[in-house]
Amino acid sequence: MSTAEADLIDRLRATLGPQAVLSGADLPARNQQDWSTLGPVRPLAVVRPADPQGVATALGAAVAAGIAVVPQGGLTGLAGGARPIEGAIALSLERLTGIEEIDPAAATMTVRAGTTLEAVQRAAEDAGFFFALDLGARGSCTIGGNLSTNAGGNRVLRYGMARDMVLGLEAALPDGTLVTSLNKMLKNNAGYDLKQLFVGSEGTLGIITRAVLRLHPAPACTMAALCGLASYDAVLAFLAAARRGLGPILSAFEVMWPDYWQVATERVAGVRSPIGRGHAFYVLVEAQGSDSADAGRFDAWLESEAEAGLIEDAAVAQSLADVKAFWGVRDAAAELKLVLGPHASFDIGLPVAGMDAYARACREALAAELPGCLGLFYGHIADGNMHIVACVPGADPQPYAPIDAVVYRLVRQHGGTISAEHGIGLKKKPYLPYTRTPEELALMRVVKQAIDPKGLLNPGKVL
Amino acid sequence: MSTAEADLIDRLRATLGPQAVLSGADLPARNQQDWSTLGPVRPLAVVRPADPQGVATALGAAVAAGIAVVPQGGLTGLAGGARPIEGAIALSLERLTGIEEIDPAAATMTVRAGTTLEAVQRAAEDAGFFFALDLGARGSCTIGGNLSTNAGGNRVLRYGMARDMVLGLEAALPDGTLVTSLNKMLKNNAGYDLKQLFVGSEGTLGIITRAVLRLHPAPACTMAALCGLASYDAVLAFLAAARRGLGPILSAFEVMWPDYWQVATERVAGVRSPIGRGHAFYVLVEAQGSDSADAGRFDAWLESEAEAGLIEDAAVAQSLADVKAFWGVRDAAAELKLVLGPHASFDIGLPVAGMDAYARACREALAAELPGCLGLFYGHIADGNMHIVACVPGADPQPYAPIDAVVYRLVRQHGGTISAEHGIGLKKKPYLPYTRTPEELALMRVVKQAIDPKGLLNPGKVL
Numbered sequence: 017m018s019t020a021e022a023d024l025i026d027r028l029r030a031t032l033g034p035q036a037v038l039s040g041a042d043l044p045a046r047n048q049q050d051w052s053t054l055g056p057v058r059p060l061a062v063v064r065p066a067d068p069q070g071v072a073t074a075l076g077a078a079v080a081a082g083i084a085v086v087p088q089g090g091l092t093g094l095a096g097g098a099r100p101i102e103g104a105i106a107l108s109l110e111r112l113t114g115i116e117e118i119d120p121a122a123a124t125m126t127v128r129a130g131t132t133l134e135a136v137q138r139a140a141e142d143a144g145f146f147f148a149l150d151l152g153a154r155g156s157c158t159i160g161g162n163l164s165t166n167a168g169g170n171r172v173l174r175y176g177m178a179r180d181m182v183l184g185l186e187a188a189l190p191d192g193t194l195v196t197s198l199n200k201m202l203k204n205n206a207g208y209d210l211k212q213l214f215v216g217s218e219g220t221l222g223i224i225t226r227a228v229l230r231l232h233p234a235p236a237c238t239m240a241a242l243c244g245l246a247s248y249d250a251v252l253a254f255l256a257a258a259r260r261g262l263g264p265i266l267s268a269f270e271v272m273w274p275d276y277w278q279v280a281t282e283r284v285a286g287v288r289s290p291i292g293r294g295h296a297f298y299v300l301v302e303a304q305g306s307d308s309a310d311a312g313r314f315d316a317w318l319e320s321e322a323e324a325g326l327i328e329d330a331a332v333a334q335s336l337a338d339v340k341a342f343w344g345v346r347d348a349a350a351e352l353k354l355v356l357g358p359h360a361s362f363d364i365g366l367p368v369a370g371m372d373a374y375a376r377a378c379r380e381a382l383a384a385e386l387p388g389c390l391g392l393f394y395g396h397i398a399d400g401n402m403h404i405v406a407c408v409p410g411a412d413p414q415p416y417a418p419i420d421a422v423v424y425r426l427v428r429q430h431g432g433t434i435s436a437e438h439g440i441g442l443k444k445k446p447y448l449p450y451t452r453t454p455e456e457l458a459l460m461r462v463v464k465q466a467i468d469p470k471g472l473l474n475p476g477k478v479l
Numbered sequence: 480m481s482t483a484e485a486d487l488i489d490r491l492r493a494t495l496g497p498q499a500v501l502s503g504a505d506l507p508a509r510n511q512q513d514w515s516t517l518g519p520v521r522p523l524a525v526v527r528p529a530d531p532q533g534v535a536t537a538l539g540a541a542v543a544a545g546i547a548v549v550p551q552g553g554l555t556g557l558a559g560g561a562r563p564i565e566g567a568i569a570l571s572l573e574r575l576t577g578i579e580e581i582d583p584a585a586a587t588m589t590v591r592a593g594t595t596l597e598a599v600q601r602a603a604e605d606a607g608f609f610f611a612l613d614l615g616a617r618g619s620c621t622i623g624g625n626l627s628t629n630a631g632g633n634r635v636l637r638y639g640m641a642r643d644m645v646l647g648l649e650a651a652l653p654d655g656t657l658v659t660s661l662n663k664m665l666k667n668n669a670g671y672d673l674k675q676l677f678v679g680s681e682g683t684l685g686i687i688t689r690a691v692l693r694l695h696p697a698p699a700c701t702m703a704a705l706c707g708l709a710s711y712d713a714v715l716a717f718l719a720a721a722r723r724g725l726g727p728i729l730s731a732f733e734v735m736w737p738d739y740w741q742v743a744t745e746r747v748a749g750v751r752s753p754i755g756r757g758h759a760f761y762v763l764v765e766a767q768g769s770d771s772a773d774a775g776r777f778d779a780w781l782e783s784e785a786e787a788g789l790i791e792d793a794a795v796a797q798s799l800a801d802v803k804a805f806w807g808v809r810d811a812a813a814e815l816k817l818v819l820g821p822h823a824s825f826d827i828g829l830p831v832a833g834m835d836a837y838a839r840a841c842r843e844a845l846a847a848e849l850p851g852c853l854g855l856f857y858g859h860i861a862d863g864n865m866h867i868v869a870c871v872p873g874a875d876p877q878p879y880a881p882i883d884a885v886v887y888r889l890v891r892q893h894g895g896t897i898s899a900e901h902g903i904g905l906k907k908k909p910y911l912p913y914t915r916t917p918e919e920l921a922l923m924r925v926v927k928q929a930i931d932p933k934g935l936l937n938p939g940k941v942l
Contacts, residue, residue, distance in 0.1 A: 176643070193922075196918065199896075205628065208923045208926060262769070367664070396666075433664060433667045436666035437668050459676075462929050466929030467922075
């Protein structure tokens, strides 16, 4: 450890308290890696401020000392955005937790960045509201991480992404400033909308410390069905029918290709198939109603689509437990590691109409170029977002780089994006030019350089 | 005209064609002012490129020559953002018009910035879709202006602001670069979301040349009612009931205070009152249904609220002509100039619960500090956005500055924003610190300086 590094750690301990700074033998294993397939790294120290000003102070002090900082939330990122860097401070938001206020009149919640998504969802529910962001890692991921990656998840179709659920934000800048913009109003056009800089920039422009979240009315009822369909054309027609017939109560439309379906329902523990096998596509369609009449409407709509021959088979949830079980098939994606072992996972975006053509091309190319390579396809089709899990069963190590090359080459050919929702982090950085033009990349660098001129905040991530 | 100015004009004429550059005696009166109360100014020249690259070329050439540029759309802004500057180029998007593509599968429209909002709405309708942005100036304002000011309007409650209706954007930068990000996917987390820089920054960071807009399904039916209520508490309870009872089909909730109502229904030509006078508040509530069952649902909901005693009187639209007539009372705001003469108008934002307290305080302070001063209040209450029209009848000139001072002093006291939707432009700049902290303003300046280091793009606006 250099003198500058030791000095910084001493000063942070003195300012933030000894329990806020962990180094040497005390460095927790947890903070040395995230959920990406990249291995662990020992940071210089883990710094865990307990209030927003502490985050700004720590960041400003590190940057002034020429030492890099990597922000860390729930460490559930799959792109490596929170992966520590040797010689850098890992600035963890894990002690900056708690809900500061729920304002029923404004339908907002003010929350600290380290609070888990699940805690936010529960607090909203307890107050008679609904917080619409939802994703598999809800129990571990934090709202600060959700916002800094602009998380998507299951109900983007109806409620938008994390960006659409935030009204106000507070962030610490590399110069140690704390910018507090805890706006609670739906509309505020007084100057630049600064929160947009920090949402989705993966902690490279500032560290989010608090947020004002937008709450929605709690749904009065939730309806769901799992359907088997015969072709991708039928899936597209069913999506159009759902938009038309369910209108704004449609809250999710998840599609699973049969290879995914088979692994999820036959190999993942605790997951059962509510309909028979043998379909070309499986669709989980969900609607959230504002009164009980909507339940009848959902049933009538589904029946008419079945009569019209659009779906081959369907199971309709009879209870919230059924809704949960149906989601279990989709959420089994998080358990694939247990049955497949290490694998690559993707969150590409594509024009909706061309998603099956992509899946077929990708499955074929993976098998041709990497013998034995499996590709499982599923995703938030209505949003143009496809997930892929790919691996060569039994291979150790997995051929991650060649798999990436196949998947992203085809994304470029099919006019898609290399990241619909997980972000770029470290892992997708080499492929960013597949989705962004040189002019776009240059403008991103201009913004980065202006706000972090020394390049010490989450360096090497995204750009 | 200096040599540098004459040189620039000659070069732009040679590059863009003679009809693209108007100066001297040819300078159109139209481009010398906008709808703000600020008077006309003669710019150095009006430059009207016919394609996106022409905009980038003109902007880059002007900035390289040290000459400022003011972007102009439909010139309907009320804050002075498009007001020309002496010695600067007025860069008008008026020839950059037309819809380039409607993609039904993606539900998107790619459009050039100078296209009017009304043309966009009609093209969406012709293609079986709905473009949700709507505001009084629809026939004159342009989509580029709507996006660069992050326009709000009548249906923010359901569909969000202009920011929420754009998926991709192309913009010209002060260095002459054209940054093309015409993304059509709902989700794209590949690096910074650059379009956010240009939406709502009022042409101070770049000039929007094209956009990919998000289209919604066309509503199957539109229901509306005009209701009289006895108190602001009743208005708040009625809003909560509308959110609960109508759920996501609720598309507008406009409130008019009685002083506005009286002038609109008794003095504006062609506007009639569908219900009796004498109520403390008037509410226009609108819902857009996805099937005809929603019409019955609206009627049943309204009837139950009437039975519960929440509303004193109501007229329910029996036809689309009725819906239009009901909106006529609200849209009469645009005609007030004809009956009141010159007046100040405002678009403040406030916490919803405190809006009537603000209106009472403001009405009283205006009358006390500026004898004879009228204040008319109305607005998009569900969004926390109140409009105010204020004037001293007969005064010439109107005491604009003292009226501003009263309105904004009370906005600060009541925890509001000086602009919910019209933007800052020139007129609200002195009051920006009432709504934004020094840290926020400093960060805005960092962004401005990085992208427009010479400060020649729409100088003096916003910051």
